[in-house]
Amino acid sequence: MSEHKITATSRKDEGKGASRRLRRAGQVPAIVYGGRAEPLSIQVEHERTWLLSQQEWFYSSILELEVDGKAQKVLLRDMQRHPYKQRIMHLDFQRVSADEAIRMSVPLRFLDVEKSPAGKTAGVVVMHELTQIEVSCLPGNLPAFIAVDLSGLQPGDTIHLSKVQLPAGVEVPELKLGPDHDVAVVVARFARAEAEEPAATPAAEAAPAAGAAAEGKGE
Incomplete structure (x- = not known):
């Protein structure tokens, strides 16, 4: 098992307006849910998270998410990206327990x-x-x-x-x-063999003969 650390802080402001302000400040709105605790709205720093998102393990490893100094193990369950900009819009993390599959x-x-x-x-x-x-x-x-x-x-x-x-x-x-x-x-x-060249069509074969007949009439 591979563990990787992400630092986050909790947030109380929610809604589209609050999320836009966070993004303008270089933060990514996120949520962590599951386990025996209530869902918690958090924020993570965009630049570092973007770099982490380029790594294969970010999507398939247990992550250590530290929120306000308290660590918990999570999985990334969803990432929303901007349609055309290199920007993460939102993240969903799920808590995991050592004794639950x-x-x-x-x-x-x-x-x-x-x-x-x-x-x-x-x-x-x-x-x-x-x-x-x-x-x-x-x-x-x-x-x-x-x-x-x-x-x-x-x-x-x-x-x-x-x-x-x-x-x-x-x-x-x-x-x-x-x-x-x-x-x-x-x-x-x-691999499939290259297709054979198509045989000449009867019309194509008949064309020279027709031309020759025309020449014969001219003589």
């Missing part, structure tokens, strides 16, 4: 494809059908990412969700819904 989307990292038979075979394309999967686990077991070993991938192989090796204490809820949910994660397929 959580659901979280975790990124996949594909390893050693270049060492695999599929990776060494000309004309084979390795497709990543998924780049992240939703897992369920206790907060202490949440992985920052899940590694998918592709070193043994053969041309024509398909790796399904059920074949992804999960860390201890981690499961994929989707697999409990039945075989139809055991979707492909990686596919090694042969």
